[in-house]
Amino acid sequence: xxxxxxxxxxxxxxxxxxxxxxxxxxxxxxxxxxxxxxxxxxxxxxxxxxxxxxxxxxxxxxxxxxxxxxxxxxxxxxxxxxxxxxxxxxxxxxxxxxxxxxxxxxxxxxxxxxxxxxxxxxxxxxxxxxxxxxxxxxxxxxxxxxxxxxxxxxxxxxxxxxxxxxxxxxxxxxxxxxxxxxxxxxxxxxxxxxxxxxxxxxxxxxxxxxxxxxxxxxxxxxxxxxxxxxxxxxxxxxxxxxxxxxxxxxxxxxxxxxxxxxxxxxxxxxxxxxxxxxxxxxxxxxxxxxxxxxxxxxxxxxxxxxx
Amino acid sequence: xxxxxxxxxxxxxxxxxxxxxxxxxxxxxxxxxxxxxxxxxxxxxxxxxxxxxxxxxxxxxxxxxxxxxxxxxxxxxxxxxxxxxxxxxxxxxxxxxxxxxxxxxxxxxxxxxxxxxxxxxxxxxxxxxxxxxxxxxxxxxxxxxxxxxxxxxxxxxxxxxxxxxxxxxxxxxxxxxxxxxxxxxxxxxxxxxxxxxxxxxxxxxxxxxxxxxxxxxxxxxxxxxxxxxxxxxxxxxxxxxxxxxxxxxxxxxxxxxxxxxxxxxxxxxxxxxxxxxxxxxxxxxxxxxxxxxxxxxxxxxxxxxxxxxxxxxxxxxxxxxxxxxxxxxxxxxxxxxxxxxxxxxxxxxxxxxxxxxxxxxxxxxxxxxxxxxxxxxxxxxxxxxxxxxxxxxxxxxxxxxxxxxxxxxxxxxxxxxxxxxxxxxxxxxxxxxxxxxxxxxxxxxxxxxxxxxxxxxxxxxxxxxxxxxxxxxxxxxxxxxxxxxxxxxxxxxxxxxxxxx
Numbered sequence: 001x002x003x004x005x006x007x008x009x010x011x012x013x014x015x016x017x018x019x020x021x022x023x024x025x026x027x028x029x030x031x032x033x034x035x036x037x038x039x040x041x042x043x044x045x046x047x048x049x050x051x052x053x054x055x056x057x058x059x060x061x062x063x064x065x066x067x068x069x070x071x072x073x074x075x076x077x078x079x080x081x082x083x084x085x086x087x088x089x090x091x092x093x094x095x096x097x098x099x100x101x102x103x104x105x106x107x108x109x110x111x112x113x114x115x116x117x118x119x120x121x122x123x124x125x126x127x128x129x130x131x132x133x134x135x136x137x138x139x140x141x142x143x144x145x146x147x148x149x150x151x152x153x154x155x156x157x158x159x160x161x162x163x164x165x166x167x168x169x170x171x172x173x174x175x176x177x178x179x180x181x182x183x184x185x186x187x188x189x190x191x192x193x194x195x196x197x198x199x200x201x202x203x204x205x206x207x208x209x210x211x212x213x214x215x216x217x218x219x220x221x222x223x224x225x226x227x228x229x230x231x232x233x234x235x236x237x238x239x240x241x242x243x244x245x246x247x248x249x250x251x252x253x254x255x256x257x258x259x260x261x262x263x264x265x266x267x268x269x270x271x272x273x274x275x276x277x278x279x280x281x282x283x284x285x286x287x288x289x290x291x292x293x294x295x296x297x298x299x300x301x302x303x304x305x306x307x
Numbered sequence: 308x309x310x311x312x313x314x315x316x317x318x319x320x321x322x323x324x325x326x327x328x329x330x331x332x333x334x335x336x337x338x339x340x341x342x343x344x345x346x347x348x349x350x351x352x353x354x355x356x357x358x359x360x361x362x363x364x365x366x367x368x369x370x371x372x373x374x375x376x377x378x379x380x381x382x383x384x385x386x387x388x389x390x391x392x393x394x395x396x397x398x399x400x401x402x403x404x405x406x407x408x409x410x411x412x413x414x415x416x417x418x419x420x421x422x423x424x425x426x427x428x429x430x431x432x433x434x435x436x437x438x439x440x441x442x443x444x445x446x447x448x449x450x451x452x453x454x455x456x457x458x459x460x461x462x463x464x465x466x467x468x469x470x471x472x473x474x475x476x477x478x479x480x481x482x483x484x485x486x487x488x489x490x491x492x493x494x495x496x497x498x499x500x501x502x503x504x505x506x507x508x509x510x511x512x513x514x515x516x517x518x519x520x521x522x523x524x525x526x527x528x529x530x531x532x533x534x535x536x537x538x539x540x541x542x543x544x545x546x547x548x549x550x551x552x553x554x555x556x557x558x559x560x561x562x563x564x565x566x567x568x569x570x571x572x573x574x575x576x577x578x579x580x581x582x583x584x585x586x587x588x589x590x591x592x593x594x595x596x597x598x599x600x601x602x603x604x605x606x607x608x609x610x611x612x613x614x615x616x617x618x619x620x621x622x623x624x625x626x627x628x629x630x631x632x633x634x635x636x637x638x639x640x641x642x643x644x645x646x647x648x649x650x651x652x653x654x655x656x657x658x659x660x661x662x663x664x665x666x667x668x669x670x671x672x673x674x675x676x677x678x679x680x681x682x683x684x685x686x687x688x689x690x691x692x693x694x695x696x697x698x699x700x701x702x703x704x705x706x707x708x709x710x711x712x713x714x715x716x717x718x719x720x721x722x723x724x725x726x727x728x729x730x731x732x733x734x735x736x737x738x739x740x741x742x743x744x745x746x747x748x749x750x751x752x753x754x755x756x757x758x759x760x761x762x763x764x765x766x767x768x769x770x771x772x773x774x775x776x777x778x779x780x781x782x783x784x785x786x787x788x789x790x791x792x793x794x795x796x797x798x799x800x801x802x803x804x805x806x807x808x
């Protein structure tokens with residue numbers, strides 16, 4: 001069969017793009033979701049993501065193994081997250097201001113340490129060809145699914161289960177809803193928030209490693225382009241629900257893939273406008289999903305943005 | 308017998324120079340309900356916080372079940388079988404009842420087997436009189452359901468000594484009786500001992516075995532309820548405070564000032580919206596809106612301030628449609644005294660003088676002004692501080708440094724200044740002491756006698772009966788009942804509040 005799908009190429013390319021582009025959104029938003037469920041907000045994930053991308057790429061290049069890179073990115077992300085969590089426990093520290101400072105610090109450090117790694121080529125993360133049953137090359141390309149995406153999907157459902165069915169999950173929700181109530185039943189809110197923030201940072205680090213080691217698959221300074229920040233909006237849109245984070249990430253991924261997909265069928269006018277699709281979508285969703293006079297019911301009570 | 312006794316010995320708690328508790332000794336026998344009576348600020352909360360380990364008493368000791376106990380924090384207290392049900396709920400709003408129960412247990416399993424836990428909870432509830440809903444998030448429970456769930460939680464955690472901090476303040480009289488008679492049955496069966504903090508004599512009389520009265524941090528008296536008359540208890544509680552004088556009611560009602568017709572708005576919780584078919588307040592009249600909190604009073608206040616848009620109907624003042632803009636409020640002389648005035652009606656870090664001027668700071672004798680006239684503002688503030696007896700270090704002190712009663716006086720001084728035709732008030736005396744309450748209610752009555760139309764939204768039935776000419780009852784977002792104050796009584800109003808009439 002020939003590779004000419006006509007206009008069908010657009011949805012096929014968008015499906016593939018959704019899976020490829022959504023993975024970093026998915027990891028960052030799951031990380032932010034976990035952190036915010038504990039009542040803390042971490043706006044620094046953009047910096048964590050960028051630093052994770054650099055650290056992952058550098059370690060993968062030095063060690064020759066992409067998975068070592070992913071591990072290094074997660075560790076670096078956990079470090080950033082833990083630092084944020086530790087600083088924010090002090091009285092008078094605002095988590096939003098601190099997050100912005102950490103974002104800039106993470107980006108700056110990534111650029112500083114990442115200079116020597118712009119040229120070299122690091123090994124890629126493996127992917128699984130789920131499109132083997134089809135002989136249409138576009139379908140095969142679209143269903144070339146990275147292992148990290150599958151991990152992310154499992155993580156989304158796992159996190160939802162964890163928040164409902166484990167003592168740890170309930171503790172995170174208690175702390176996020178009311179630190180007073182948490183103290184009354186003997187939970188140390190600072191410790192829960194510290195670990196939730198560290199774990200959230202680690203997930204953002206993994207998202208960075210995906211960017212530099214799979215798609216687009218190289219380290220450069222313009223790699224992240226605000227995905228870490230958009231993930232914060234995405235968590236609000238997903239109403240702090242990990243499974244909804246997955247669908248929101250896919251939606252964002254599909255919107256992000258709209259530009260390139262239209263390009264494949266030769267539709268080029270207003271091309272740059274389509275690259276803005278995810279950002280327009282963020283704005284539109286937040287406007288349409290907010291209702292005046294109706295507070296965010298599902299928002300964790302201790303979150304500084306909803307207080 | 309599972310119930311345990313408790314005794315405080317010379318318990319003293321100092322905050323700086325102030326002794327919030329001064330050598331208080333109380334002995335609570337196992338299996339009894341012991342009432343702790345006292346005015347606001349008498350030291351009731353301080354005493355129980357010392358028992359529960361939130362505060363560490365400066366001096367004095369604690370005996371639990373006859374043995375000396377050192378309690379460092381609430382977790383220690385729980386280990387000894389002491390539990391407390393707070394006035395503000397400590398349930399986690401977004402968790403369901405069952406989740407709240409399981410997670411508050413110290414030995415909550417790492418992975419929760421929900422079917423097994425539910426069976427265990429159901430078995431535990433089987434021989435308890437309370438049946439709170441377990442599958443809805445706590446944020447969607449009524450106050451009564453939350454209160455029952457709090458008590459169940461304490462029993463579930465194995466508490467054998469329960470402190471109930473004004474447990475009935477959010478309940479209807481009937482609900483309160485139900486909860487307290489269940490509690491009483493549990494005490495009589497020897498399962499728990501209860502320390503009941505309250506200021507309602509009726510509850511002490513009907514349910515308590517013994518009573519201890521605190522006044523200004525000191526032990527003012529103790530004894531068996533059967534041996535003490537209400538007058539004697541009141542005397543212990545108030546000391547030599549004069550009885551509240553009956554307020555003079557003069558003048559006649561004038562023309563309608565505030566009229567609501569067919570007003571509809573969405574409610575804060577629940578699918579049913581707020582629906583006020585007809586409400587009218589005339590000049591020189593106080594209309595009291597009674598009701599248990601959460602039945603739409605907050606929304607009604609927001610509708611009147613236009614913070615909550617109407618979906619239908621209209622609000623008119625003196626026959627003109629009212630949109631609650633600053634210009635309209637000024638033109639029609641409408642003033643507000645919302646509940647928690649420090650949060651809802653003042654700028655906490657700005658000075659008393661500035662807060663007093665919030666209504667008029669941008670107008671001078673000849674219309675709008677560009678530069679503030681500081682001197683006039685201070686002069687005016689000093690006059691009103693004197694007139695309203697506001698206790699503040701100076702007009703320049705931030706209003707947040709004032710006590711609750713003085714914040715309320717300040718806001719009232721601002722709102723009652725100049726020509727006022729309509730005053731909308733919500734819970735004006737909540738949390739204030741005896742003198743402040745008398746002063747605020749006196750001012751409201753004086754304003755009424757001057758011909759101001761007053762809409763008083765209050766959860767305090769005594770206040771409604773003291774002030775209102777007509778009483779409306781709000782229940783489930785609707786006005787369930789309207790009557791002349793003289794033609795109804797607490798029992799009838801209580802029945803409508805409960806939505807059962």
